[in-house]
Structures are given as structure tokens and as C-alpha cells.
Amino acid sequence: xxxxxxxxxxxxxxxxxxxxxxxxxxxxxxxxxxxxxxxxxxxxxxxxxxxxxxxxxxxxxxxxxxxxxxxxxxxxxxxxxxxxxxxxxxxxxxxxxxxxxxxxxxxxxxxxxxxxxxxxxxxxxxxxxxxxxxxxxxxxxxxxxxxxxxxxxxxxxxxxxxxxxxxxxxxxxxxxxxxxxxxxxxxxxxxxxxxxxxxxxxxxxxxxxxxxxxxxxxxxxxxxxxxxxxxxxxxxxxxxxxxxxxxxxxxx
Amino acid sequence: xxxxxxxxxxxxxxxxxxxxxxxxxxxxxxxxxxxxxxxxxxxxxxxxxxxxxxxxxxxxxxxxxxxxxxxxxxxxxxxxxxxxxxxxxxxxxxxxxxxxxxxxxxxxxxxxxxxxxxxxxxxxxxxxxxxxxxxxxxxxxxxxxxxxxxxxxxxxxxxxxxxxxxxxxxxxxxxxxxxxxxxxxxxxxxxxxxxxxxxxxxxxxxxxxxxxxxxxxxxxxxxxxxxxxxxxxxxxxxxxxxxxxxxxxxxxxxxxxxxxxxxxx
Numbered sequence: 001x002x003x004x005x006x007x008x009x010x011x012x013x014x015x016x017x018x019x020x021x022x023x024x025x026x027x028x029x030x031x032x033x034x035x036x037x038x039x040x041x042x043x044x045x046x047x048x049x050x051x052x053x054x055x056x057x058x059x060x061x062x063x064x065x066x067x068x069x070x071x072x073x074x075x076x077x078x079x080x081x082x083x084x085x086x087x088x089x090x091x092x093x094x095x096x097x098x099x100x101x102x103x104x105x106x107x108x109x110x111x112x113x114x115x116x117x118x119x120x121x122x123x124x125x126x127x128x129x130x131x132x133x134x135x136x137x138x139x140x141x142x143x144x145x146x147x148x149x150x151x152x153x154x155x156x157x158x159x160x161x162x163x164x165x166x167x168x169x170x171x172x173x174x175x176x177x178x179x180x181x182x183x184x185x186x187x188x189x190x191x192x193x194x195x196x197x198x199x200x201x202x203x204x205x206x207x208x209x210x211x212x213x214x215x216x217x218x219x220x221x222x223x224x225x226x227x228x229x230x231x232x233x234x235x236x237x238x239x240x241x242x243x244x245x246x247x248x249x250x251x252x
Numbered sequence: 253x254x255x256x257x258x259x260x261x262x263x264x265x266x267x268x269x270x271x272x273x274x275x276x277x278x279x280x281x282x283x284x285x286x287x288x289x290x291x292x293x294x295x296x297x298x299x300x301x302x303x304x305x306x307x308x309x310x311x312x313x314x315x316x317x318x319x320x321x322x323x324x325x326x327x328x329x330x331x332x333x334x335x336x337x338x339x340x341x342x343x344x345x346x347x348x349x350x351x352x353x354x355x356x357x358x359x360x361x362x363x364x365x366x367x368x369x370x371x372x373x374x375x376x377x378x379x380x381x382x383x384x385x386x387x388x389x390x391x392x393x394x395x396x397x398x399x400x401x402x403x404x405x406x407x408x409x410x411x412x413x414x415x416x417x418x419x420x421x422x423x424x425x426x427x428x429x430x431x432x433x434x435x436x437x438x439x440x441x442x443x444x445x446x447x448x449x450x451x452x453x454x455x456x457x458x459x460x461x462x463x464x465x466x467x468x469x470x471x472x473x474x475x476x477x478x479x480x481x482x483x484x485x486x487x488x489x490x491x492x493x494x495x496x497x498x499x500x501x502x503x504x505x506x507x508x509x510x511x512x513x514x515x516x517x
Contacts, residue, residue, distance in 0.1 A: 105393040
């Protein structure tokens, strides 16, 4: 089967700092893959390269077999229209009410867009009463749900989730994880999530890949992470300070 | 001798680095401006955004621009009266005031006040959108940030600045008239008659051209620095400061160039 998303030898650097150093990864259609890895390992950069927001220096990125690198502006816009993304901080537009945030990418009369927004709010467990509120009037958990509603509103083929549970309490994090799993299954979407929250991994993932120092150091099914014969995965999953993954700490 | 050569080489390297950095900045700014101009002429357009920006830049700047012009016109009339009285030329107050206001002070002070108010706000708003990933979100929501954020701001500023400066000029002249008739003993009708005699269409047109150019730089600087801000709240703060300072410099420089071109001969 052709991979929905395929990365081969992707390299990206910012000045002297090498962020991605030859990433190889394939995601099957309808698969929910979770990328794990510590902060600053290049997870978000990888997502932005796939979206075409950043251009890699080397390697290839293909979606449905079509290369993302070197697309014209129009083709890139068409490529990006296939994706929905839940940003780490929600990235809701402060100046717009909730319903206009959700229906931002939709076209048609305002009444239809508002109805669609309310329908998507219901999908993430929120009522129509929040439709006219501003993002600043919502709690962190509600903002995440609204951002999720916005990400699925245009029914994208592929959904990206960037640290979906960061900053949420464990109960709200579980609510968001359940929502993501349900939406991905119901809407038959290919999903790529980046997180360092192992509860999210166990809930959301079909398969898991670990990114370390700009490379995929392990890739396997979700149930394999506890028995992975890999010291990087083992250290990360169990949250140990000792192991092959070294934190960049300055001497006092 | 070797020491001198080394010092000279270091100085040249430092100078070269500064020139390269400066040329790099100009290149990036020119590329940003050309991208913005290229995209704003092609659909989709966002009339609601444009109208909103015209309101923010034009209507809401009226009080600050108007008060600045009114006070400056009064102060200018007072200074011309004091200076002119030494040479028995106090009667030149209405003529010099209207020329000074319309040719220079109306557009320049109006531009500076709007730059202080609007460039900073644009840089802060777009900068916050950048660091909170709202600009990336726009892209993933099938919306070109240049067409949605930058284009409407530049068009709005270019359209409303001439109107703002017209109001500014009128209030500046009125400030001079108020002080001259209320405090300096000028006859109201004679003052207005002299003002009308010295008010030339070319002056008004050059004033509006300056205003449109200033509007372009005000919006461009606000958008450019906001769009490229990074590093959280501190980065947004830097972008805001840079937007205002660079808008001020470009307003004063372009004013000098236009003045020399229009009035130099």
C-alpha cells in the first residue's frame, strides 16, 4: 500500500543548529501515528516541513506520492488545504468569536457557516452557547476543544496534533485524547501527533516513532513501546534521567 | 606596521559586516514589500478587513492627529509672530503658517503621530499572532497571511492617510487662526483672506502625496517587523520598537526626498 505521508532523508537546519538529520518515516492511510521525543528534538519542525511551512535542505517529503518540496504557491496552497492542525497553544484568532474561528476556512453564507461551526462544537462536546464567546473568555481546555473543532471543520484528509494535551490537567487531557481518538476513527482521518505525554500515546496511537537528535531512532506499534528493545524508548517511556538521552544542562 | 595593518583589516571587516547586514535588511524588506504588493493585486480580497483597518488607522487616529495639528498650528503662529515682529514682518503670520503647515508640519507630524499609534499596534498584533502560531494557523486554514493581514493594512493606510492629513492641515491652519485672532490682534477676515491667497493647489497635492507615502511606510514597517518577530513577549516588544523607529526614519527621509523633488527647483 502507498504511504499517505512518506519522509526520506529529510534534513533541516537553522544556522549552525541541525534540527532534522535524515528523518525517514512512512504513515499509512487512516493510521494514527504518534511521534515522541523530548523538547527541542525537531518534532514541530518536522510537522511544519510536511505542511510546507518550512523547506528542508535535503531529502524528500511525499503525500500520496506527490512531492511537497518545490511546489508552486498555488500547488502548495492546495496541498495545505488537505490538512487540519491543532496547534500547541490552540492558535485561535483572538479578534474573532468562537464560531468564526471554527468556520474560518469554510465558505458560504454566514448562517450556514455558523450552523456548521455549532455542529463541530457539538462534535467536541461544547454547546452552542460558546459560539459567540471570544477565545479569551474560554478556559484552556475549552480553547483546545474549539481549536480541535476548527481543525476538523473543513473535513481534512490529514490531521496534525502538536502537543494536544500540554498545559491541561490530567482529566481534561484524557477528555482531549478521547476526542482525538474518536474523531480520527469516525472521520477515517490519517493523523500525526507529536507529544511527550505517554498517556496521550497510549490513547491516540496506532503506531509510535521516536525522534532523537534529528533522526527516528525507533518505530513500531503502540503496544510495542513497553517491550521495545531500545534504550532511548525505554528511558523516555519510563521517564528516567539516566540513559543514552542526555539533557543539555549548563554547569553551575 | 603589522599592528596598524591588522587594526585596519579589523576595521574594514567590521565596516563590511555592517554594510552586508544593512544591505541584507534592505533586501529582506524590499522582498517583503514586493511580495505584499504582488499578492494584494490578486484575489481573494478581504473587504471587511480593509474597512476595519481604515477605521482603526483613519477614524481612531483623528483625535491625536487633530490635536497635534491644532496645537502645532497655534505654536507656529506664535513663533512666527515673535520672530517676524523683529523685522516688522508680523503680518506674514497667516502666509507662513499655512505654508509651514500644509507643506511640512501637517503631513510630517500627522505621519509621525499615526506611526506612533498604528505601526506599533500593527507590529504588536501581528507579532503576537506570529509567536502564538496564529499566522501558521492562517496558512493551514487556506488563507494567505499576506492577503489577509498585510494587504488590507497597507491599502487602508495609503487610502486614509491623505484624508487624515487634509484634516490635520485644516486644523493646523485653524490653530494658527485661533491664536492670531484671539491673542495677537489679527482681523479674522483678513487672516483668512491672506491664508487663502497663499494656499496653493500644488502644496495641498504634495501634502497628500507625502501622506500616502507615509501611510505605505507606516503599514509596511508595522507588518514587516510584526511578521518577522520571534522570541515570545520580548520579541514582540522589540518588533514594536523597531516598527516605530524605522517608520519614523522612513517618514522623515521620504519627506526630505519629496520636498527636494517638489520644491527644490
